[in-house]
Amino acid sequence: xxxxxxxxxxxxxxxxxxxxxxxxxxxxxxxxxxxxxxxxxxxxxxxxxxxxxxxxxxxxxxxxxxxxxxxxxxxxxxxxxxxxxxxxxxxxxxxxxxxxxxxxxxxxxxxxxxxxxxxxxxxxxxxxxxxxxxxxxxxxxxxxxxxxxxxxxxxxxxxxxxxxxxxxxxxxxxxxxxxxxxxxxxxxxxxxxxxxxxxxxxxxxxxxxxxxxxxxxxxxxxxxxxxxxxxxxxxxxxxxxxxxxxxxxxxxxxxxxxxxxxxxxxxxxxxxxxxxxxxxxxxxxxxxxxxxxxxxxxxxxxxxxxxxxxxxxxxxxxxxxxxxxxxxxxxxxxxxxxxxxxxxxxxxxxxxxxxxxxxxxxxxxxxxxxxxxxxxxxxxxxxxxxxxxxxxxxxxxxxxxxxxxxxxxxx
Numbered sequence: 001x002x003x004x005x006x007x008x009x010x011x012x013x014x015x016x017x018x019x020x021x022x023x024x025x026x027x028x029x030x031x032x033x034x035x036x037x038x039x040x041x042x043x044x045x046x047x048x049x050x051x052x053x054x055x056x057x058x059x060x061x062x063x064x065x066x067x068x069x070x071x072x073x074x075x076x077x078x079x080x081x082x083x084x085x086x087x088x089x090x091x092x093x094x095x096x097x098x099x100x101x102x103x104x105x106x107x108x109x110x111x112x113x114x115x116x117x118x119x120x121x122x123x124x125x126x127x128x129x130x131x132x133x134x135x136x137x138x139x140x141x142x143x144x145x146x147x148x149x150x151x152x153x154x155x156x157x158x159x160x161x162x163x164x165x166x167x168x169x170x171x172x173x174x175x176x177x178x179x180x181x182x183x184x185x186x187x188x189x190x191x192x193x194x195x196x197x198x199x200x201x202x203x204x205x206x207x208x209x210x211x212x213x214x215x216x217x218x219x220x221x222x223x224x225x226x227x228x229x230x231x232x233x234x235x236x237x238x239x240x241x242x243x244x245x246x247x248x249x250x251x252x253x254x255x256x257x258x259x260x261x262x263x264x265x266x267x268x269x270x271x272x273x274x275x276x277x278x279x280x281x282x283x284x285x286x287x288x289x290x291x292x293x294x295x296x297x298x299x300x301x302x303x304x305x306x307x308x309x310x311x312x313x314x315x316x317x318x319x320x321x322x323x324x325x326x327x328x329x330x331x332x333x334x335x336x337x338x339x340x341x342x343x344x345x346x347x348x349x350x351x352x353x354x355x356x357x358x359x360x361x362x363x364x365x366x367x368x369x370x371x372x373x374x375x376x377x378x379x380x381x382x383x384x385x386x387x388x389x390x391x392x393x394x395x396x397x398x399x400x401x402x403x404x405x406x407x408x409x410x411x
Contacts, residue, residue, distance in 0.1 A: 160329030
């Protein structure tokens with residue numbers, strides 16, 4: 001019991017340090033964010049010989065005390081007023097909160113900025129995200145009608161306030177940079193199960209995919225760079241170098257046909273690092289989401305002089321525009337409807353780049369919107385066995401769109 005309590009205490013200290021490290025200089029004052037171009041990570045692997053000493057959990061650059069802490073004819077065409085009413089009536093039956101307002105704001109966005117998907121597809125995505133709760137904040141800190149993260153919103157070069165804190169930066173960094181460690185774990189687990197020639201051949205195929213996808217998602221961290229101190233990206237690069245080292249170590253184990261016992265020791269160490277980073281991610285994101293929701297509620301109470309829950313239930317669209325201007329643009333339904341059209345076009349291009357056939361574009365665009373390219377590409381490569389939430393999402397969205405399409409079909 002004493003050892004367990006000590007472990008919990010150390011984890012708590014780790015997360016506490018993560019919440020403050022990296023955003024303050026040595027004098028304890030906020031560090032000044034530096035605008036600069038992120039250097040591309042090196043793709044070179046460590047020399048194959050000799051094997052370097054196996055690193056310990058404390059060697060990971062994000063786990064040190066200083067860095068851790070916590071339908072084509074309808075395409076882009078706005079529906080008529082009568083069609084909007086029909087769409088809203090259908091969505092009310094699903095049910096959808098404030099369906100009339102949701103249909104109206106998305107129809108207006110399509111009419112204003114166009115896009116590559118019809119209104120019915122955008123409505124299906126919006127329903128899958130929040131069922132019309134346009135002021136919602138997710139446990140991961142996504143917000144608004146489209147449940148955009150700060151990184152996703154900024155990646156589309158939208159303007160306006162974005163609520164970004166130390167916790168969001170640290171949690172998102174841990175989320176992205178733990179992915180290659182997860183790949184190494186999965187490949188090692190395959191070898192532990194069967195360390196024969198066919199398994200090693202498959203492991204080498206998966207390792208090649210892992211090395212190719214190693215930097216996937218780092219672009220999300222780069223868009224945060226203007227909102228973070230210089231040390232933020234420095235530690236991203238340090239973590240990437242560590243990931244290169246880890247994948248290189250696994251490659252050498254494969255090349256010399258290491259024993260199952262050696263591979264298990266490698267897997268156990270990497271799993272410990274992976275789970276530590278996951279814990280950092282979860283705790284940091286929860287703190288960020290709680291802070292954002294609290295800031296939302298304080299502003300609503302001050303503006304309307306009433307319980308923010310009541311405001312959210314009765315005046316969400318009006319309040320969203322106030323929040324969008326004063327706190328975070330992601331709360332603005334108008335801004336989020338435009339973001340949704342833009343971000344879905346981005347995800348459609350990503351799907352096409354993956355070689356997705358035209359008849360599967362709706363499904364895979366939805367998957368990329370929900371799961372992100374870093375996860376979906378790993379699933380398609382076999383590094384992730386399943387993404388249940390994303391796989392359900394990519395079936396749900398086209399099915400909802402089809403129900404809405406029938407309302408707009410010529411009689």
